[in-house]
Amino acid sequence: MxxxxxxxxxxxxxxxxxxxxxxxQIESSADTSAQQRLDIYATGYRLRLKEAIMSDYGRxxxxxxxESFELLMDRYIDMYHSPHTSLRYYSEHIEALLAEHKxxxxxxxxxxxxxIERAFNDSFDSANCNTMKIEQLAQIQPEDWPEVRLQxxxxxxxLPCEYNSFPIWxxxxxxxxxxxxxxxxxxxxxxxxxxxxxxxxxxxxxxxxLNMAMAGGSFxxxxxxxxxxxxxxxxxxxxxxFLQTWxxxxxxxxxxx
Amino acid sequence: MTRPFLGFGLGLRxxxxxxxxxxxxxxxxxxILSENYMVPGGKPLANLDLIRAxxxxxxxxxxxxxxxxxxxxxxxxxxxKELAQRVEPHWISDHLxxxxxxxxxxxxxxxxxxxxxxxxxxADRIKQVQDYLGRQILMxxxxxxxxxxxxxxxxxxxxxxxxxxxxxxxxxxxxxxFVSAHNHHFEPIDYIRGIDIDRVMQFHLAGHSYSGEMIxxxxxxxxxxxxxxxxxxxxxxxxxxxxMIERDDNIPEFPMLRAELAVAERIAADTxxxxxxxxxxxxxxxxx
Numbered sequence: 001m002x003x004x005x006x007x008x009x010x011x012x013x014x015x016x017x018x019x020x021x022x023x024x025q026i027e028s029s030a031d032t033s034a035q036q037r038l039d040i041y042a043t044g045y046r047l048r049l050k051e052a053i054m055s056d057y058g059r060x061x062x063x064x065x066x067e068s069f070e071l072l073m074d075r076y077i078d079m080y081h082s083p084h085t086s087l088r089y090y091s092e093h094i095e096a097l098l099a100e101h102k103x104x105x106x107x108x109x110x111x112x113x114x115x116i117e118r119a120f121n122d123s124f125d126s127a128n129c130n131t132m133k134i135e136q137l138a139q140i141q142p143e144d145w146p147e148v149r150l151q152x153x154x155x156x157x158x159l160p161c162e163y164n165s166f167p168i169w170x171x172x173x174x175x176x177x178x179x180x181x182x183x184x185x186x187x188x189x190x191x192x193x194x195x196x197x198x199x200x201x202x203x204x205x206x207x208x209x210l211n212m213a214m215a216g217g218s219f220x221x222x223x224x225x226x227x228x229x230x231x232x233x234x235x236x237x238x239x240x241x242f243l244q245t246w247x248x249x250x251x252x253x254x255x256x257x
Numbered sequence: 258m259t260r261p262f263l264g265f266g267l268g269l270r271x272x273x274x275x276x277x278x279x280x281x282x283x284x285x286x287x288x289i290l291s292e293n294y295m296v297p298g299g300k301p302l303a304n305l306d307l308i309r310a311x312x313x314x315x316x317x318x319x320x321x322x323x324x325x326x327x328x329x330x331x332x333x334x335x336x337x338k339e340l341a342q343r344v345e346p347h348w349i350s351d352h353l354x355x356x357x358x359x360x361x362x363x364x365x366x367x368x369x370x371x372x373x374x375x376x377x378x379x380a381d382r383i384k385q386v387q388d389y390l391g392r393q394i395l396m397x398x399x400x401x402x403x404x405x406x407x408x409x410x411x412x413x414x415x416x417x418x419x420x421x422x423x424x425x426x427x428x429x430x431x432x433x434x435f436v437s438a439h440n441h442h443f444e445p446i447d448y449i450r451g452i453d454i455d456r457v458m459q460f461h462l463a464g465h466s467y468s469g470e471m472i473x474x475x476x477x478x479x480x481x482x483x484x485x486x487x488x489x490x491x492x493x494x495x496x497x498x499x500x501m502i503e504r505d506d507n508i509p510e511f512p513m514l515r516a517e518l519a520v521a522e523r524i525a526a527d528t529x530x531x532x533x534x535x536x537x538x539x540x541x542x543x544x545x
Contacts, residue, residue, distance in 0.1 A: 015365075031470040
C-alpha cells in the first residue's frame with residue numbers, strides 16, 4: 001500500500017499548494033489536461049475553507065471589508081491546515097493570526113471582535129446541562145456555604161475588552177455603521193440560555209466574582225475577592241446576589257460542597 | 258435480499274428546520290448530514306430530535322475517509338455511533354473516497370485508483386467500521402474529475418468488488434454517475450447496468466454546474482432532464498429504491514424542493530407498479 005499512501009500525500013500536497021509530482025499520475029484527456037483536472041480540486045479546497053471562515057466571522061468580514069478579509073482568509077489557509085472532520089472547527093486559530101501577524105495585529109480591536117464571534121459560535125452548539133433552580137439554594141446547610149463551588153454552563157465565556165468592541169460587534173450585527181473606536185475597559189459575558197445565545201456587560205465587581213467562580217473558587221474565596229469592592233457587612237449579600245443572578249439567568253449547572 | 262423501501266426523501270437542511278417543524282410537510286423521510294450533528298449540544302441536536310420524532314431518517318457522512326491510508330479515526334467513529342444511537346437511522350452511508358491523509362483534511366471527496374490494492378485496503382476498513390457500528394454501511398459513488406494512471410478497472414467494477422468483499426451496501430448517486438460519465442467519457446447506462454442490483458439501498462439525485470469542458474457536482478441547481486432520464490433507467494434496472502434529492506447551495510424554499518421531489522415520485526409511478534412502491538407503515542422506527 002505504499003503507492004496509495006504516496007499518491008494521497010502527493011495529492012494532498014497539491015491541494016496545500018506544495019510542489020507535488022501528482023500530476024504525473026493523472027491522465028489527461030483531449031479536452032482537459034491533468035493539471036486542469038487537479039485544479040478543480042485545488043480551487044475547491046480553498047473555496048470550501050473560505051466559506052467556512054466567512055460563515056464563522058461575518059461581522060469581522062463586514063468590519064474589515066472584502067479586500068482585507070480576503071487577505072486574512074488567504075493568510076489563514078496558507079498557515080493552517082484542517083485537522084478536523086468538520087469545517088465547523090476550522091477557523092479556531094483566527095484570533096492567533098489576528099494577534100500575531102501584521103497588518104492585522106496593528107488593529108487591536110480585530111482580535112476582540114473575532115473573540116466575540118467565536119464565543120457566539122461556540123455557545124450555539126456547546127454541551128447541554130440541566131441548569132440549577134433558585135430553590136436548590138435552600139438545600140445548602142449554613143456551615144457548607146464557604147466551600148460551595150459552582151459548575152457553569154459550558155457556553156459561558158467572559159470576554160474582557162480594552163476597546164468598545166462589543167458595541168462595534170452589535171452595530172455590525174445589525175448592519176449599521178459601527179461607532180468610532182474608543183479605548184475603554186469592559187467585561188462582557190456570552191452564554192446560551194436554553195437554546196438562545198445571550199450576552200450582557202459585567203460590572204467590575206461581578207467580573208471579579210465570576211472569574212473567581214469560573215476558576216473553581218469557593219463561595220468563601222469569591223467573598224474574599226469581593227472585599228476589594230465592598231465592606232465586610234455587605235460582601236456576603238453581594239455575593240449571594242450575583243449567585244442568584246447567575247442561577248436565574250441559567251448559567252449555573254450545579255453546586256458542589 | 259428484500260430491499261427496504263422508505264419512499265421519497267429530502268436532505269434536511271438548517272434553512273428548512275422551521276418550515277418542517279411548523280408545517281410537518283409530506284415527505285417520507287429525511288437524510289441528515291452526520292457531521293452537522295456530531296456536536297456537544299444546543300440547537301442542532303434539539304431540532305434534530307424534534308424532527309426525528311415525526312420522520313424516518315438515514316445518516317449520510319462525508320468524513321469517514323474510508324479510502325485513506327491514515328488509521329481509521331476512532332474519535333469520529335465513536336461520535337458517529339453515538340449519533341446513530343440517538344437518531345436510530347434506517348441506515349448509515351458515506352462515500353467511496355478518501356478525504357484526509359497525514360491528519361490533514363481536504364473536506365472534499367477525493368477519488369481513488371481503481372485497482373486490487375485499493376480494493377483490499379478499503380474492503381478491510383469497511384469491515385472494521387461495520388464491526389464497530391454493528392451494522393452494514395452504504396458506500397456512495399462520487400463525482401470525480403481525475404483518473405489515475407494505475408486504475409485497472411471501471412469505477413462500477415471497483416465499487417461492486419469492494420461492497421461484495423466487505424458485505425456492505427450501495428448508495429447510488431444518479432447525478433454523480435452522469436457527472437463522472439461526462440468527465441471521463443463513458444456511458445452512464447453502462448454504470449447503472451454494471452452495479453449489483455441486490456446491494457443498492459438508496460439513490461441520490463442532485464443538480465450540477467458546468468465549468469469549461471467539465472461538470473462539477475455543486476448541488477446548487479435543480480435536477481436536470483438527462484439525470485431524470487437516467488433515474489428512470491435506474492428504476493427499471495433496480496426496481497423501487499429509496500430516493501432523495503440533495504441540495505447544498507442556492508437552496509430554494511422548502512415547497513419548491515418538495516415540488517422537485519414530486520417529479521421523482523411521478524417518474525417512479527410511471528416506471529414501476531404501485532405494489533413495488535408500497536411504503537411500510539412502521540418506517541418511523543429505525544435501527545438503534
